[in-house]
Amino acid sequence: MSEEKSHATGTVEPGDTSKRVGMEVIRERGLDPEELREKLIDAIGAEFTTYYYYTNLRMHLAGEEDYKEITEDARLEDRAHFELVVPRIYELEGSLPNDIRDFADRASCPDAEVPTPMDDSGGFDTSELEVEDILEVLLEAERCAIRTWSEICDMTRGADPRTYDMAQRILNEEMDHEAWFIELLSKERDDEINPAGHFARGEPGDAPYSTNNRFNDSA
Amino acid sequence: MTQSSNEMWTVTIVVPEGSSLDEAGETYDLEVGTDETILATARSAGVWLPADCQQGWCTTCAARLVDGDVVHPNARRYYDEDDEAGYILPCTAKPRTDTTIVVDQHDDFLEFRAANDRPPGNSKLNG
Numbered sequence: 001m002s003e004e005k006s007h008a009t010g011t012v013e014p015g016d017t018s019k020r021v022g023m024e025v026i027r028e029r030g031l032d033p034e035e036l037r038e039k040l041i042d043a044i045g046a047e048f049t050t051y052y053y054y055t056n057l058r059m060h061l062a063g064e065e066d067y068k069e070i071t072e073d074a075r076l077e078d079r080a081h082f083e084l085v086v087p088r089i090y091e092l093e094g095s096l097p098n099d100i101r102d103f104a105d106r107a108s109c110p111d112a113e114v115p116t117p118m119d120d121s122g123g124f125d126t127s128e129l130e131v132e133d134i135l136e137v138l139l140e141a142e143r144c145a146i147r148t149w150s151e152i153c154d155m156t157r158g159a160d161p162r163t164y165d166m167a168q169r170i171l172n173e174e175m176d177h178e179a180w181f182i183e184l185l186s187k188e189r190d191d192e193i194n195p196a197g198h199f200a201r202g203e204p205g206d207a208p209y210s211t212n213n214r215f216n217d218s219a
Numbered sequence: 220m221t222q223s224s225n226e227m228w229t230v231t232i233v234v235p236e237g238s239s240l241d242e243a244g245e246t247y248d249l250e251v252g253t254d255e256t257i258l259a260t261a262r263s264a265g266v267w268l269p270a271d272c273q274q275g276w277c278t279t280c281a282a283r284l285v286d287g288d289v290v291h292p293n294a295r296r297y298y299d300e301d302d303e304a305g306y307i308l309p310c311t312a313k314p315r316t317d318t319t320i321v322v323d324q325h326d327d328f329l330e331f332r333a334a335n336d337r338p339p340g341n342s343k344l345n346g
Contacts, residue, residue, distance in 0.1 A: 038346060042277065042339075097346060105338035106346060110276040110295040144272045151271055 022091055022162075031159035037092035039155070040085055040163070043148050045107030047082040047170075050141055051075055053112035057134050060114055064131055067184060069204070071138060074177045076205025078145075081170045084210050088163055109144035112137050132189040139181035145174040169209040226253035228314040232261060232268070233285070238323040242266060257289070257309040257320065268309060268322050275311035278339060281328035282309050287318025300335050 012019045023033040054075035061068045086096065097103040104111070115133040119125035149171040156164040179196035186194040201208070230251045234242040251260045258280055261268050270280040275294025284305045289312040291297045297308055306328055307320060333340030 038343070041346065042271075042343075046272075097342065102342040102346070105342035108277045108279075109272050110274050140274065144274055144276075147273055148271055 026160045029159040033092050037089055037094040040089050042106050042108035044082045044085045045103050046109035047078045049104050049107045050112055051079040056114055060126055060129055070180050072204050073201050077173050077207040080207035080211050084166055108148050112141040135181055135185040135188055139185055142174055142177040142181055149174060172209040229317045230257055230314055231319040233321045240323055251314050257312050270310045273310040275308045278328055279325055280308055280310045281324045282307050283321040283324050285319040285321055288315040289318055290315055298337055
């Protein structure tokens, strides 16, 4: 008999599609699912903008093919993070902003722009661009992501195992990325050896942690 | 306002009574160096103020400057009107005098940014 099954019923009436048990159980554990949802939108806004900006950053690593490849790994993995978490936002009754400018504006990390001044015509002048300046932008972007996903781990630990699982897997990769760029920047700028303990991903965009449970082949 | 030795300043952190932070209603006096951020010093002292990007961008850490002076040399998104209205971002704010701030002002700050058509005000409030 269902009355004897402690989890068979709860505060949501049978057949009620206006509420989600997946949100109510989070609320019962002391976390505001709406607040979490908005924070996730901010977080994946940063993943998405990073994906965009890394495209540009890696272009300007021309001639530094090893750096380009590693930046490409980070770029595609950031996109994987975006893809991983998007469904979670909809599960939490949210949606992505319709306007991409709104999405970028609320991203929880700064735009990872090519670090070069504008020229007289309003374009950006890359003639004096140094590789180490690009690596520093990459490094700080990864550090911001580490802070963001650590906060989400803190929020969700013990309250929302599903989001926690996503956040900690993304955090694993962001920490990899930070180590990569510390290694490269140390060598490039300071001629110091600070190994990341890493050689290469299997394929660009492998995202070994965050896509180990792929939703589909496009993600 | 008096400058102590070694470029250290006393930063008084007021956590409002109505704050959702565990430290609601508490006030802390911290010694913060000229080259240290208020947030990092507070967290090192066990006062876990809210913050996210820690690059002066996301505005999660927003606070009100009640007294004193700070600078934001590394903030990625801090506007003149923020300064004029007395808002600071403790994640990147470094004291230049003895200073008093009221923390946990993010919601008010988003309203302020929205009223001034600055991000992430409207994009978050209307999200």
